[in-house]
Amino acid sequence: MAITAGGSLNSVAAPIQQTLASNYIDFTGGTADWNQQYLPDLMEKEAEVFGKRTVSGFLAQVGAEEPMASDQVVWSEQGRLHLSYLVTTGSTGTTVTVTKDADGNTPGTDVYTTKDHGIRLGDMLLLADADKTLTAWVSGVNSTTGVVTVKTYASTQMVSGGIADGASVNCLVIGSEYIKGTTGRANTNMPKFQSFDNKPIIIKDKYDISGSDASAIGWVEVSGEDGQTGYLWYLKAEGDTRSRFADYLEMAMIESDKATGSQLNSQTIGGQTGNVTGTEGLFAAVESRGNMSSGVTGVNAATDLAEFDAILAEFDKQGSIEENMLFVNRATALAMDDMLASMNSYGAGGTSYGVFSNSESMALNLGFSGFRRGSYDFYKSDWKYLNDRATRGLINDRNTSGAIRGVFVPAGVSTVYDQNLGKNLKRPFLHVRYRASNTESRKFKSWITGSVGAVTSDLDAMEVHYLSERCLVTQGANNFMLLN
Numbered sequence: 071m072a073i074t075a076g077g078s079l080n081s082v083a084a085p086i087q088q089t090l091a092s093n094y095i096d097f098t099g100g101t102a103d104w105n106q107q108y109l110p111d112l113m114e115k116e117a118e119v120f121g122k123r124t125v126s127g128f129l130a131q132v133g134a135e136e137p138m139a140s141d142q143v144v145w146s147e148q149g150r151l152h153l154s155y156l157v158t159t160g161s162t163g164t165t166v167t168v169t170k171d172a173d174g175n176t177p178g179t180d181v182y183t184t185k186d187h188g189i190r191l192g193d194m195l196l197l198a199d200a201d202k203t204l205t206a207w208v209s210g211v212n213s214t215t216g217v218v219t220v221k222t223y224a225s226t227q228m229v230s231g232g233i234a235d236g237a238s239v240n241c242l243v244i245g246s247e248y249i250k251g252t253t254g255r256a257n258t259n260m261p262k263f264q265s266f267d268n269k270p271i272i273i274k275d276k277y278d279i280s281g282s283d284a285s286a287i288g289w290v291e292v293s294g295e296d297g298q299t300g301y302l303w304y305l306k307a308e309g310d311t312r313s314r315f316a317d318y319l320e321m322a323m324i325e326s327d328k329a330t331g332s333q334l335n336s337q338t339i340g341g342q343t344g345n346v347t348g349t350e351g352l353f354a355a356v357e358s359r360g361n362m363s364s365g366v367t368g369v370n371a372a373t374d375l376a377e378f379d380a381i382l383a384e385f386d387k388q389g390s391i392e393e394n395m396l397f398v399n400r401a402t403a404l405a406m407d408d409m410l411a412s413m414n415s416y417g418a419g420g421t422s423y424g425v426f427s428n429s430e431s432m433a434l435n436l437g438f439s440g441f442r443r444g445s446y447d448f449y450k451s452d453w454k455y456l457n458d459r460a461t462r463g464l465i466n467d468r469n470t471s472g473a474i475r476g477v478f479v480p481a482g483v484s485t486v487y488d489q490n491l492g493k494n495l496k497r498p499f500l501h502v503r504y505r506a507s508n509t510e511s512r513k514f515k516s517w518i519t520g521s522v523g524a525v526t527s528d529l530d531a532m533e534v535h536y537l538s539e540r541c542l543v544t545q546g547a548n549n550f551m552l553l554n
Contacts, residue, residue, distance in 0.1 A: 115291050124313050125455040126320040129542075132395060132479045133498045135513065137506035142269045143543060149262035153188045153243040157197075157218075159235055166197070166218050166241065173548075188259040189218050189243060196242045197222075199233050207247060266359075270505055270541040271326070271349045272512075273318055277311040278533040279304045281522045308534055312516070315536045319514070321461070323502060323542040326351035352500065353474065353552065355544035361388070361478075361551040374409050375443075381478070381551060382444055388548045391480035393447045398476030399456035399466070402553060406450060410441055449481075476553040480546065499549065504540040512539040 150172065157166040168187040170176055189195070193208040197220070210219035233239060284304050293299045298309030326349045334346035356362070361384050385391070398406070440449045456462050456474065466473035480499050505512040515537040518524065522532035544550070 118293070122454075123460075124317055125458060125461050126317045128397060128453065128455065129320055129323060129500065129502060131451075132397075132481075133500035133502060135502045135504060137511070137513070138270075138503045139505070139507050142267055143503050143541060144265060144267045145543065145545065146265045147546065149264065153259070155187060155189070155241045157239050157241045159233060159237045159239055160217065164219060164221070166220060166239065168216060168218070168241075169238075187216060187218075189241075190246075190255065190257060190259070192246045192248050192255075193243050194245045194247055195220060196244055197233065198240045199237050202233055204233065205244075268350050268503075268541045268543060269347060270503065270539045271322065271347070272537065272539045273315075273322055275311060275315040275318065275536040276533060277308045278520075278531050279307070279522070281520075281530045281532070284522050284532055304532075311534070312536065316514075317461075319538055319540065321455070322349075322351065323540065324352045324455070325354075326542075327354045349541045350544070351542060352477070352544055352550075355542075355547045356477065356550045356552050359544075359547035361548070363551060363553045374405075375413075378409070378443065382446060384551065385446065385478075385549070391549050392445060393449070393481040395479045395481055396448055396450045396476060397453040397456075397479065398450065398553065399463070400452060402475045403450065403452050453477075472554060474552055474554050478551040478553075480549040499545050501543050501545075502540050503543055504538065512537065514538050 154172040155168045156170040156172070157168050159166055168189070171187075189208060189211060191208055191211055195206045195208065197204045197206055205223045206220040207223065208218055209221050211217075212219075291300070292306035294306055294309040294313065296309035296313045298305045328350050329346060329348040334348075336343055337346050363381065385394075396406075439451070440447065442448070453476065454461075456466065456476070459467075462474065466475075515535075517535050518532060519526045519535065520529045520532045521527065522530075
C-alpha cells in the first residue's frame, strides 16, 4: 500500500543539503515565502537604550511619608513676629491707612479678621518712601476705619518732610513711648497665624495578561527598574507598569492643582459619580505661597553671581534657612557650574588641575555639587524629571516662557501646629501624607486577581491592581523658590 506524505509538512528530508519548501521552517510567517535560507542570530538580551527611565526619588530625598486617617490634613503656620505694613498717606500728611501687610495680605482678608492691623496708640513708627525715612508717633487710631493719626518727631510733618499726600509708604512698628503716670495699653495684639489644608487623591493603575499569554515561551531576556528579569515577557510588562505607577505617585504630588469652580463636579468614573477635587502639589504651593524667580528683580534662573545674590536677598526677607537644596535641569546646572568655575582665578587663564596633588593626569571635574554664599549653603543636584523628554522636559520644550528650570528646597524641619493631634510637631518642609489605619494602609497597595497563579476568580487572566491615596504637605512655602 502506498503512503502519501502530507503536503503541509516542512520536515521532509531531502537527498542533498538545500533549501526546499518541504524541509525548511518559515520565519516570515507567510504561507508562500519559503526562500529564507539562514537562521537569524537572535540577541537574547533586551537593549536598554534610555538608561534609568524612572524619575521618582525627589520626594524621598527632601521629605518624609506619614500616615493619616482622615479626608483632609490641616496645619497652621506662624505669622511674622514684627508688625510691618504698606500704608497710604492721607490729607496734610497726618494720617496713614494700612493697605497691606509686609507679605501682601489685605486687611479684613487672609490672616486678618475684623481688626485691620496691629498699630496702637503710643506706637513709634518708621515711615519710608523712595526718598525719605521719618520717625513718627501714633496719636490716635480710629477703631472703626483703622485710620492711624501720626505726628513726626521732626518739627515738620510728612508732607513738608518729603512724603507727599496719597503716597505709598512702608511702615514698621519699632516700639512705643508713653507719658509719665499713664495707664497701660488699652488693647493687645494677638498672634496671627495662617491655616492651610490639603486633601489626598486616589491614584490607580492596572496590568492584565491572559492565562495563555502568561504561559507562552519568551524568546527575549528582559530586565527592568523594578528588578524583573527572565524570559517571560509579561514580567517585563508588569514591572514597567509598577515602575510607571511609582513615578505617577511622585509626579502627581509635584504637579497637581486643586480644582476651582464647578466644572469637575458630578463626574462619573468607575461606576461612581462624585466631585473631582484635585490636590495641591509642590509647584502650585510655591507659586501661590512661595517665591518665583520671575518675580525677583534681576533674576534669570541664577545664571550668574549677581542674579544669585538677588535670590539670597529674597531669602533674607523670609525664614533665612541656612541649608538649601537645589534641584535643577541640565541647562541651569551647567550655568551654575560655569558661574562657580569663573570664580576660580586659575580657570580664567587656563585649566586648573587637581586641587590637592595638582596632577595633570587627574580627571578634570568641571561640576560643583555644593557651595556657600553669604550665610547660606547650597547643595546642587540634577533633576532628571526636568530633563527627560518623556516627562517635564517635553512640557518645558514647548512652553519655554513658563518652563520650570529648578526649585530651591529648604533643608531641615519646621515647627507647625497639627490641628488633628492638637500639638506642635517638627516635620520636614515637604512630606507626603497617605491614608492608613490599623486595618488598611493605602500608601502603596498592590493585589492580584484572576485564575493565573493564585486563583481568586474564574477569569482566565491575571490582573495586577495598584492603588494609593495621598497628598503633599508643603510647609513654609515662603522658604521655597521656583526657577522659571
